Amino acid sequence: MSAKHARKTLVAAVLAATTLIPAPASAATYPLCAAQIVQHFDLAKGQTPESMVFAPNGTAYVTFAKARQIAEITPGGRVRILATLPAPADGGTGTPALGFPLTVGIERAPDGTLYFAYATGTADLTGVWSLRPGGTPRRIAALPATSLPNGIALDHRTLYVADSTGAIWRVPASGGTATVWSSGQELAPAGFLGANGLRVRDGAVWVTNLDRGTIVRIPVRAGGTAGDTRVVATGLAGIDDFAFTGRGTEILAALDTVNQVALVRPDGTHTVVLTEADGLQGPTTVALRGRDVYVPSAAYLTAKDPNLVRARLR
Incomplete structure (x- = not known):
């Protein structure tokens, strides 16, 4: 073998080896990139973003939990308060697990109507x-x-509401009587909060359980009744709300208590993709608009900087 041919063989071998061994990627760059804080909120005014949903024009709607408010954020970053919910007479001290009233999950209908959950510990407002x-x-x-209504999702004319005391409620979008759609051990708390974030996809309701660090899937049967609950992911400490990436049942989940966002694969395994180093301060949910990923942080535990982080989905 000539020296020139030997060098070519060596180069080819090295290139082949490098394609077999994936290059290491930091948690903050794969599969998300370009993470940055794009909005800061006023903690002193109770602007702790709990849930977020987008309109087609890029306007975001958020619940500021401690302020009991619904707010609009324009694509340019201007914040406008749309409504402040009435305060309970006792100050909300009876709100289960938390002891203060809060606006929680939010959803938007095609006609622009916003639906949201309000927990006060009082029968006249909850x-x-x-x-x-x-x-x-x-x-x-x-x-x-x-009850402690939390995450909310609209499926045609039906709203599903996660109750962190251990249930899922079903409510007509036109209004009316709420009924318990599902309950059980998989939705129950283990000391603090149970069922939390909620989404509807592929004929099923998907719900997180903060205390248990799990995601469960509950099929919607013909006629609308709940099927058997199945745990599809575990080991997600402090999981709050989440969003599907659009690639099958792949999920991006906010892990509130550990200041992380995790990519949860369809097989239930997960990888941390954003951390406190990217600006997370108690992330509460994830919202996608195209390939842009938005993560609001409420800073419940850090009490430093409620904000909004934007990253790009590769």
């Missing part, structure tokens, strides 16, 4: 509320004072 464009908020379904 429940599902709606806000039409240019209107005023009204409660469309009452929930028990002992």
Whole structure:
């Protein structure tokens, strides 16, 4: 073998080896990149973003939990308060697990109506509320004072609401009586909060359990009843709300108590893709618009910088 041919053989071998061994990637760059804080919120005003949903024009709608507010954030970053919910007479001290009233999950209908959960520990205010464009908020379904409504999702004319005391409620989007759709050990808390974030996809309701660090899937049967609950992912400490990436059932989940976002694969395994180094301060949810990933942080535990981080999905 000539020296020239030997060198070519060696180069080819090295190139082949490097294609077999994946290059190491930092948690903050794969599969997300270009993470940066794009908005800071005012902690002193109770601007702790709990949930977020986008309109087609790029306007975001968020719940500021401690301020009991629904807010609009324009694509340019201007924040406008759309509504402040009435305070309970006792200050909300009876709100389960938390001891303060809070606006929680939010969803948007195609006509622009916003649906959101409000937990106060009182029978006159706790429940599902709606806000039409240019209107005023009204409660469309009452929930028990002992409940803690959290994540919410709209599926056609039905709203599903995660109750962190251990259930999922079903509510007509037009308003009416709320009924318990599913309950059980997989949704129950283990000391603090149970069922938390909630999404509907592929004929099933997907719910997180903060205390248990799990994601569960509950099929919607013909006729609308709940099928058997199945745990599809575990080991997700402090999981709050989440979003599907659009690639099958791949999920990006906010891990509130550990200041992380995790990519959860369809087989249930996960990888941390954003951390406190990217600006996370108690992330509460994930919202996608195209390939842009938005992660609001409420800073419940850090009490430093409630903000909004944006990253790019590769």
